[in-house]
Amino acid sequence: MSRLRTLEDLGAVGGSRVLVRCDFNVPLADGAVADDTRIRAAAPTLSELLDAGATVVACSHLGRPKGKVDERYRLDAVGVRLQDVLGRPVDKLDEITGESVRDAVESAAPGSVVLLENLRFDPREEQDDPGFAAELAAPVTAYVDDAFGAAHRAHASVDAVARLVPSAAGRLMQREVEVLTQIRDDPRRPFVAILGGAKVSDKLGVVNALIDRVDALLIGGAMAFSFLAAQGVEVGRSLVEPDRYDDCRSALDAAKSRAIPLRLPDDVVVAPEATEEAPRETVSIDAIPSGAIGLDVGPATVASFADTVREAGTVFWNGPMGMFEVEAFAEGTRGVAAAVAASAGMTVVGGGDSIAALRRLGLADAVDHLSTGGGASLEFIEGRELPGIAVLMED
């Protein structure tokens, strides 16, 4: 069995310069960090390296600047917040690589942080360009990847750079891999997965992978309507992807032939439009009016999903049960979140919107593990190789 290299594998880092790939892709508002969860999540690894006497060169992407400088996506606000969180000086640079970066890193005191500019300001980052990786590696002696949320991308700061200097996973990455490996390979049973969210096309891969692994698969959110419509259920104007109906039917057949319950909503909350004021009603799944949009799962569905979750040894949840951003359609997500939070089993929640929903409901602390990667955690559970993890495995 190959093993993930961790900070221990780097040996003593006192006096060395360590490039740390972080996930500082945080929401900004009015030039400040609106939610610093990801910055706080990076602190354990950064503090451990700094306490050991390393100089940390932190780097991250932010948003989608598409390979050029975009003033909206500079990391200055991140640097300000990072300095507060770490309680150590952070020298935010306006460049990513080059002479000025080398000078700043070489003159930085051990125990201090240099923060590079947004990696995606350089088009070579997303191209996994070896030349760009060499420039990133030039001022450092080791590399640590703590950006699990970017591990499914073969980008220069995730992949190519890790081949140039001694490299290892940070604590956040390490914990993600430990928890997700356990639920992928050796979950305590019964293993119940709950999937929701908007696009069935995003989730079919994980649906198929989970059918082989779980004891029950509960599906809500808009994605449920494609599964229902694929079986001829009238879903009104609910969000569907008809070009995926064949895939939905194949998944339903696969679940059936393996005798894995794949459960869809029994009732839904419908409205003519997705607003707080719209008149809404709860209807049985076989009674959706033709002009209505299904925007949440109903109470009978919540109760039956909650019963299954209560018995679970492991719960993996990705994707809200409805359009929870609109309070009128948040009840299903709230009910399922409460059931997951109350579960005595190992509970793991992944996905940006799912975690945002848990936080809004004040239930984030009741879950065993909040996975910081949406796409990355789904691909991991699917059993796919993630470039950013593969490169950190010992052969």
Ligand code: ADP
């Ligand atoms: P995550 O970020 O947790 O992976 P997704 O991005 O897949 O989740 O899905 C979240 C989105 O799905 C939310 O914006 C939510 O409003 C939307 N959604 C869930 N159910 C419905 C529905 N019935 N109709 C329309 N949108 C929905």
Ligand code: MG
């Ligand atoms: Mg999302």
